[in-house]
Amino acid sequence: MAYILVLYYSRHGATADMARLIARGVEEVPGMEARLRTVPPVSPVCEATADSIPPSGAPYVDLDDLRQCAGLALGSPTRFGNMAAPLKYFLETTSPLWLGGALAGKPAGVFTSTSSLHGGQETTLVSMMLPLLHHGMLLLGLPYSETDLLHTSTGGTPYGPSHLAGTASDLPLSDVERRLCQALGRRLARTADALARGTRS
Ligand SMILES: Cc1cc2nc3c(=O)[nH]c(=O)nc-3n(C[C@H](O)[C@H](O)[C@H](O)COP(=O)(O)O)c2cc1C
Helix, strand or coil, X not given: CCXXXXXXXXXXXXXXXXXXXXXXXXXCCCCCEEXXXXXXXXXXXXXXXXXXXXXXXXXXXXXXXXXXXXXXXXXXXXXXXXXXXXXXXXXXXXXXHHHHCCCCCCEEEEEEEECCCCCCHHHHHHHHHHHHHHCCCEECCCCCCCCHHHHCCCCCECCXXXXXXXXXXXXXXXXXXXHHHHHHHXXXXXXXXXXXXXXXX
């Protein structure tokens, strides 16, 4: 069955919570599955190696997960207004897919979590869009017909779902944030399905 790859890095769990809600939105669309994958942390010690299976949560992604997806949701905690290094490190291994145009024409969306409300959600979302544009992906944000965007006092942007986790990284996803995560999942799945059928989403 066609699947949307929901690929994320998360250290404290907030971005992982968002990923699971996006996956739920994907699976609301008949005929479309979500495949949750993560990336290993990077180490300043070059010789360090990680186990091939993480101790908990989603499996690590491999290039075939990305090559064969019908669409992609890419998520990262905000790190100094940018995506986290482990995710960027993985993206820099995707040159074979870029050379072959494997992702060109597939829909993609991005999501992030921050500790502070104005701590760089939008810049992080855009930072994740840049490599996806190089891959030729079709970027989807969230339309204002998702009226939660007009009223949110936590996360949620037209560039993609976001979450305000607080300085202790302990705030749960608000109802608005949860709905917007699911909305992105549905939108990606419907668009991928429509593209596969050669129709408008
Ligand atoms: C090195 C580092 C840099 C960070 N930079 C920012 C930042 O620029 N803005 C912000 O609001 N939060 C920043 N944070 C906080 C994380 O974005 C926040 O805790 C996020 O919710 C963590 O997501 P996770 O639970 O998925 O790991 C930073 C955290 C770390 C460790």
